Amino acid sequence: MKDVISAIATAQGRGGVAIVRVSGEGALDIARAMFSRRGNYVPNMLYPGTIDCGTFSDHGMCVFFRAPHSFTGEDTVEFHCHGGTAIARGVLSRTFALGARPAERGEFTRRAFLNGKLSLSAAEGLADMINAESEAQVRAGCLLYEEKLTGEAREMQTLLTGCLAAIDADIDYPEEDLSADTREASLQAVRAVRERLSRLKGQYRAGRKIKDGVSVAICGRPNAGKSSLLNALLGYDKAIVSAVEGTTRDAVEGTLELNGVLFRLVDTAGLRAGADELEREGIRRAERAIRTADLIVWLREGEEFPGSLPQGVPVITVAGKSDLSRREGDVAVSSVTGEGLEELKKLIYERGFGQQNDGAFLLEARHYRALEHADAALSAAEASIASGMPAEVYAVEIKAAWDDLGELSGETATEAIIGEIFSRFCVGK
Numbered sequence: 001m002k003d004v005i006s007a008i009a010t011a012q013g014r015g016g017v018a019i020v021r022v023s024g025e026g027a028l029d030i031a032r033a034m035f036s037r038r039g040n041y042v043p044n045m046l047y048p049g050t051i052d053c054g055t056f057s058d059h060g061m062c063v064f065f066r067a068p069h070s071f072t073g074e075d076t077v078e079f080h081c082h083g084g085t086a087i088a089r090g091v092l093s094r095t096f097a098l099g100a101r102p103a104e105r106g107e108f109t110r111r112a113f114l115n116g117k118l119s120l121s122a123a124e125g126l127a128d129m130i131n132a133e134s135e136a137q138v139r140a141g142c143l144l145y146e147e148k149l150t151g152e153a154r155e156m157q158t159l160l161t162g163c164l165a166a167i168d169a170d171i172d173y174p175e176e177d178l179s180a181d182t183r184e185a186s187l188q189a190v191r192a193v194r195e196r197l198s199r200l201k202g203q204y205r206a207g208r209k210i211k212d213g214v215s216v217a218i219c220g221r222p223n224a225g226k227s228s229l230l231n232a233l234l235g236y237d238k239a240i241v242s243a244v245e246g247t248t249r250d251a252v253e254g255t256l257e258l259n260g261v262l263f264r265l266v267d268t269a270g271l272r273a274g275a276d277e278l279e280r281e282g283i284r285r286a287e288r289a290i291r292t293a294d295l296i297v298w299l300r301e302g303e304e305f306p307g308s309l310p311q312g313v314p315v316i317t318v319a320g321k322s323d324l325s326r327r328e329g330d331v332a333v334s335s336v337t338g339e340g341l342e343e344l345k346k347l348i349y350e351r352g353f354g355q356q357n358d359g360a361f362l363l364e365a366r367h368y369r370a371l372e373h374a375d376a377a378l379s380a381a382e383a384s385i386a387s388g389m390p391a392e393v394y395a396v397e398i399k400a401a402w403d404d405l406g407e408l409s410g411e412t413a414t415e416a417i418i419g420e421i422f423s424r425f426c427v428g429k
Contacts, residue, residue: 001290004030005107006100007428008088015083020091021428022100023076023108030098031077034091035062043069051079053090054097058082072108073115106425110418113275113410119150120421122409124364127424130210133397135260140210143361152200153408156193156374160402163189167395186394187385190378197375204368206353206360211295213255213262216354217289220299225320228335229299230254230267233345258349296354297344300329314351318344366406366417374404 004024010017022030028041036049043066051058060081070076081091096102109123118126125144132138143149163186170182218226234254252267266289290296291310299320309315318340319329331347333340362368381397405410 004086004095004100005103005111006030006092006095007103007108008092009078009106009108009428010083011083013083018065018081018083018088018091020079020081020088020095020107021076021103022078022095023070023072023103023111025075025346026099027075027077030095030100031062031079033098034094035079037062041414046080051081051091051094053087053094056090058087058091068117072111073117074111086178103427105427105429106422107427109425109429110422113418113422118145118149119408120413120418121149121153121364121367122147122407123410124366124421125149125361126429128363128423130425133255134210134211134257134262136210136262139260140207140361140363143359144363148361149200149367152196153405156196157402157405159189159193160398160405161396164395164402167391167398169345170391175425180392183385186391186398187382190382190385190398192352194375194382195372197378200362201371203360205360205361209353209361210261210360213264214295215289215293215296216263216265216295216348216352217268217293218265218297218299219268219290221301224301225335226267226299227316229297229320229333230265230342232333232335232338232381233265249350256345256348258345258353260394261349261353263348263352295348297348315350316344316347318379362408370404370407374401377401377404 002025004022004026006020009019009021021372031041034052035047036052037047041047041062041064043064046061046063048061049059051060052061058081060079062080063078065071065076065078067074067076079091080291081087109118111127112118113120113123122145125141125146128141129138129145132141166182169381180338218230220226230252233256254265255269256263256265268285268289293310293313296309296313296315297318298315299318301320316331317329319332320335331340331343332346336339363373377397377400381394381401384397407417410418
């Protein structure tokens, strides 16, 4: 990584300021060649001056970060120029002319990982923060970026490392007769780690909701007021409202943020028998939306739900059109007067997400798989210990769990995994 890389670090297009980032051995030489300051560059000091772009100049600023005290862990320079597209490209082109090469997607962050500035899961948290659509996604990504998951994984690895060291000593010095004590200590360590794994894995459902949003299916019979309710919750007209039954033929989606959490609301076709072929297709799509929902909002008109409810999915029963008549339900709502809308939003948040989930940070399927594999290996180790198998057998299983946990920090992650993660980043990050 001795070559110098350069890229525009801010969003493309016009703006007040654009930043061109240069990182690698020789970054300061490029700054000296194209910035007007002639004295020493004190690290972390922002200097005003003129940026020489070859064919034109711009008045801006330059800051130097000395390795290893930079984001990448390398010597890094940033040019802060005016935010015109042509200006930023001119500054970038000049860095290339002076020896830098174009940075690849996520290469600055990848260098930070390779230089030990952050773990692999922290890099994923940074990507989650950048791509966040809600405050909850930002908060969860920030916990990852602050090494919350990596810290948990390393604490469990430490327990397993002590366990493996004791087993090695037992194998190397059989005359000490430590087998019984080592076996019991190993069993306690394995069980302690499995308990922590269980707690962490329990976060994944909430983490998935944070990352993808909570899916809410609004359903009921034709003309129950589903489209009107969607529009009322969103605060604008998203779905077509009509007195004609079967108007909604396809699922209509809208997003709503409640307490920083993103909810994806789906207005489904009315559920009834005897519909024509086109409407039946809409009903099939409605049933699919209901099957995959995290929460069901049922606009109740009769006593029974007009279809089948999936097991384990929370349901809010809404007595709709409360301005016209009163029905039984969890909440009475009028999309015309607004009665009950705030109470319904509160119920959607509580039953679809829940305040207790707001600190979840297990967001990625990759993380969950690594924890599952570690737990499976430790389950096998626990069975081997309990059945009196030789220490060499369960040591292999414990080491496999240690390696699985290492995938979270990146210690044991394959090059393919690392490459795929950093390919998600934009150029300049």
